[in-house]
Amino acid sequence: MYEDSWYNFVPEITGRRGNASGQSGHRRRESLLQQPNGTGAAADIVVPMQNVYEEVEDIKSPPEPEVLRRASSYSDFYRVVQEQLLKDERPQREKPNKWNRGWEALNIADSVIEPESLQSHEPQSLVSYDEQLLDASQQEYLYASPSNEEAPYGHELVYRDQLTLTERHLDGLIDDANATLNLLTSLSNSFQSVEAQTSTFQSQCEDLLNEQKRLEVLANEVGTDLHYYAYLDNATRRLNAPGASRLVDDDSFGEMIENIDACIVFMENHETYRDRDTYLARYNALLTKALHLLEHGYKTRLERVSPDIARQIAATKSDSARHALAYGRFQEMMLESYGLIPNIRQVVRRAYDFYGKPVESCTNFETYANTAKNIFYTHFATRDRDLKLMTQADIEDFQKEVKSLSAETASRNFIKQCFERMYNEERVFLSLFDVEPMFNTSLDTVFQSIKTINTTIAHPGNLTPMVSSLQPILYAASLQITCNVVGWLANEYFGAEFDEVESPYFAKCKQYASQLLVHQLWPLTDTAFEVEITKAITKATAQDSSLKIGPVIGGVASSNAYPVVKQAIKLLSMYDHCMPKERAAKNNSVVFKTVRETIQVLQRAEARIKYLKAGTDADLFMIKNLLIIKNELVSLEIGDIRNQAASMQHFGHIWDTLSSQNWVGFFSNIMGGSLWSRGTPSVTAKTLTVEDMNEQLDELLRHSIYAFTQRWGTLMNDSTNRKLGVKPIAKVETELETMLQTAFSNQPEVIGKLKEAIGQHAQAQRDANDTKQGARRY
Secondary structure, eight states, X not given: OOOHHHHHTHHHHHHHHHHHHTSTTSOOOOOSSSOTTOOOHHHHHOOOOTTTSOXXXXXXXXXXXXXOOOOOOHHHHHHHHHHHHHHHHSOOOOOOOHHHHHHHHHOOOSSOOOHHHHHHOOOHHHHHHHHHHHHHHXXXXXXXXXXXXXXXHHHHHHHHHHHHHHHHHHHHHHHHHHHHHHHHHHHHHHHHHHHHHHHHHHHHHHHHHHHHHHHHHHHHHHHHHHHHHHHHHHHHHHHTSTTGGGGGGSHHHHHHHHHHHXXXXXXXXXXXXXXXXXXXXXXXXXXXXXXXXXXXXHHHHHHHHHHHHHHHHHHOOOHHHHHIIIIIIHHHHHTTXXXXXXXXXXXXXXXXXXXXXXXXXXXXXXXXXXXXXXXXHHHHHHHHHHSXXXXXXXXXXXXXXXXXTOHHHHHHHXXXXXXXXXHHHHHHHHHHHSOOOOOOOOTTSHHHHHHTOOOSSOBTTBOHHHHHHHHHHHHHSOHXXXXXXXXXXXXXXXXXXXXXXXXXXHHXXXXXXXXXXXXXXXXXXXXXXXXXXXXXXXXXXXXXXXXXXXXXXXXXXXXXXXXXXXXXXXXXXXXXXXXXXXHHSSSOHHHHHHHHHHHHHHHHHHHHHXXXXXXXXXXXXXXXXHHXXXXXXXXXXXXXXXXXXXTOGGGHHHHTOOSGGGHHHHHHHHTSHHHHHSOOOOOOTTTOOSTTHHHHHHHHHHHHHHHHHHHHHHHHHHHHTTOTTOOOHHHHHHHXXXXXHHHSTTOXXXXXHHXXXXXXXXXXXXXXXXXXHHHHHO
């Protein structure tokens, strides 16, 4: 069934099987000894040997372990050495050739086994070879390298050994960690025990530290307090030294004054300290002496600089050169001192702030303020002596301009020049003393301190020299010139509105102008007006010819007024022109005096008219002139103009009007029912008061209107009833019309209201008569 060539080909096939069996992880190929399409009996009888040609199917080798190298311990080295010794004692087995293994696998027994016997049982020699092959294979794999691909079971053994080694190493680490924890626990318990035992010692140490800190603070306080005592000898020695006057020009002098002041404050705040009164008195004496040295030092500096400046001013005739010497050169020479001016500034600023107000925190204000005042007096007295020549030249130029130009123009130029001098003088004062003398009414300010220093030069606190030169000129001039000068000064610095920021010079001029107006020119103007009122109104001579009411000229209501009333209106208009509304609006003595004296003259004229009986209606005369005065006060908005509707309801309308054309409203209100229910109280100039001037003026008007309308109403009734001795009604009406047209020709509404009031009186009298007659019948 098989050819001989198949049996001769077996060794080659065996060799190929050896190569095939060496590939791990692949399935066994089909045997080449089997005929592809044979079905003979030999193929059914021959049984292949176990574990020789069979390969393990689907054997998945474990991954090669990759253990990180670590430092070997002593126990590891010992084990490795033992294994190496055992390996050296074991005889090395030669690695069989793959071709020989194929022949050995075929060499099953010495005798040929028949196919029939293979079917009955398995020979014993095949089992022994199988065990030997297994042992040899395991022995080889046991000592094979883990990287050998031909020993898949050796990987498991090496990996197991490595895991065992790692487990042993981890157990050692756990034991070491447990031992360390036990040691740390023991140490912690020991520390807790020590801490518990040393808590008392620790508290004692803390108490000692606190006590040490307290003693340190106490020692520092004692040392600080002793400094205020110990400084007395140092300050006394320096201030009593032969050259102590030269200390004022040194920076340390100001520091010494500050230290002395601090010592005084300390002694005043600690009344229970030992020898406090003695040290306080000695420190106050040292402070007074130091400030006296400072005053003397400034005076010496002025005496060194001023004569040179005065000599140069006298030697030049140029105004610009004098200005530069008096202000620029003087300031420069005074500031050349090393420490004198800074020390003076320090002393002045201890008592006053930059605007000349007293410092509240200054404990020795009186001492410092007195020193500052003495220094200011020395400064201005010396300046007055050096600048006297310039002051006299300015006054002479002013008097020349009065004669050559006019009093008004000369006064304006002189005021501007004085303002410039004052501004320059204030700049010098500010640069030397670091204080700006702002206007203040408080007595403990710098402004009030320098205000009492009388000099011939004008400075920010003293305007008397300027007023002394202006006053004679303004008194000698007319009242109109005085009003023009005062009004110009107010409008120049307070009337105009400036969009841009004011310059420092203009701001100071406003301050000077306000002082000059409030304290000097306004009182001077009031006095001038009072003199003019006395001369033009009170003592005015009245002619009988002026007692008549003439016709209105040019449509002006005041054209036919009494001459004294015209003069009063003129004075009121002039006063309103030169005075602000706030000053002339309420309770002003000049306005009140003008109105009172005018009313007094009108009442005398009324009495004269009644005495002469020259054809002038006395009541109409009073109505005409009082209305002119009332309208002028309302038009100018001066006097005590008040709208009190509760007490003066019938006069509320006229107070809101500004022209004589609205007088009709006045008459329409005055003819109300309240007029007839009121009596006719007598108000004279002597009973007139400044608080109720307008109210009393209204009362006079009511009295005159009531008397005039009542008298003419009676005359109308008598004329209508043809009473004996009474003119006919036509002549009476014609006379009334002529009289009213002469007095109020430009005001027909006033005439109509007066006629209406007369008609109401006449009707009231007729109704009263009818009532009386009806009562008699019954």
